[in-house]
Amino acid sequence: xxxxxxxxxxxxxxxxxxxxxxxxxxxxxxxxxxxxxxxxxxxxxxxxxxxxxxxxxxxxxxxxxxxxxxxxxxxxxxxxxxxxxxxxxxxxxxxxxxxxxxxxxxxxxxxxxxxxxxxxxxxxxxxxxxxxxxxxxxxxxxxxxxxxxxxxxxxxxxxxxxxxxxxxxxxxxxxxxxxxxxxxxxxxxxxxxxxxxxxxxxxxxxxxxxxxxxxxxxxxxxxxxxxxxxxxxxxxxxxxxxxxxxxxx
Numbered sequence: 001x002x003x004x005x006x007x008x009x010x011x012x013x014x015x016x017x018x019x020x021x022x023x024x025x026x027x028x029x030x031x032x033x034x035x036x037x038x039x040x041x042x043x044x045x046x047x048x049x050x051x052x053x054x055x056x057x058x059x060x061x062x063x064x065x066x067x068x069x070x071x072x073x074x075x076x077x078x079x080x081x082x083x084x085x086x087x088x089x090x091x092x093x094x095x096x097x098x099x100x101x102x103x104x105x106x107x108x109x110x111x112x113x114x115x116x117x118x119x120x121x122x123x124x125x126x127x128x129x130x131x132x133x134x135x136x137x138x139x140x141x142x143x144x145x146x147x148x149x150x151x152x153x154x155x156x157x158x159x160x161x162x163x164x165x166x167x168x169x170x171x172x173x174x175x176x177x178x179x180x181x182x183x184x185x186x187x188x189x190x191x192x193x194x195x196x197x198x199x200x201x202x203x204x205x206x207x208x209x210x211x212x213x214x215x216x217x218x219x220x221x222x223x224x225x226x227x228x229x230x231x232x233x234x235x236x237x238x239x240x241x242x243x244x245x246x247x248x249x
Contacts, residue, residue: 081206
């Protein structure tokens with residue numbers, strides 16, 4: 001099968017070596033990098049984010065992005081820890097799957113949270129403790145709004161989600177320990193001290209949030225380092241485009 005391949009573009013040398021071991025001729029292998037580093041914030045998403053920031057006002061805001069079943073409970077427990085030190089903090093909770101939006105809303109009601117639902121255009125006031133972002137296609141806008149991004153799917157054996165999206169917006173990133181889907185990206189961020197990997201419990205997450213909440217300079221430094229990692233690894237799309245053009249010509 002691999003004999004019929006004209007060219008193969010891989011995101012890392014390690015991935016490429018796997019294909020060579022399977023029989024790919026080495027001259028057909030090109031290492032182009034990870035296309036996820038080429039993410040950019042659209043003007044529409046930026047506008048949405050700016051409007052939401054104006055509505056929220058001067059509060060510490062963290063996003064729990066792409067949460068799965070049972071991860072919401074952990075995020076809510078961590079938020080309770082944070083509220084003890086920062087009563088004005090706001091959690092933007094973003095469940096991963098639309099079919100769970102109503103389940104998460106019922107969970108918030110059951111626990112007695114003051115929350116607003118984005119899909120219902122609920123008013124977000126200074127009393128709102130949790131903003132349930134039960135919409136689709138707005139993740140980058142929500143990351144633009146926050147001070148800290150917690151990328152979920154990493155507190156369960158799912159493997160984590162895209163840590164590069166908040167990093168590309170200069171946001172400090174927190175992740176759980178189960179990150180096998182994004183090992184390369186996480187390793188690069190860890191090497192630059194641009195991500196915090198916390199244990200799989202609410203106390204560890206809450207403590208990390210409290211540290212960042214009371215240290216704006218630390219947040220800014222970590223966010224700046226995260227952006228530098230992304231910028232240093234951009235270009236995969238253009239490299240692949242150039243290879244395709246070369247073949248077509």
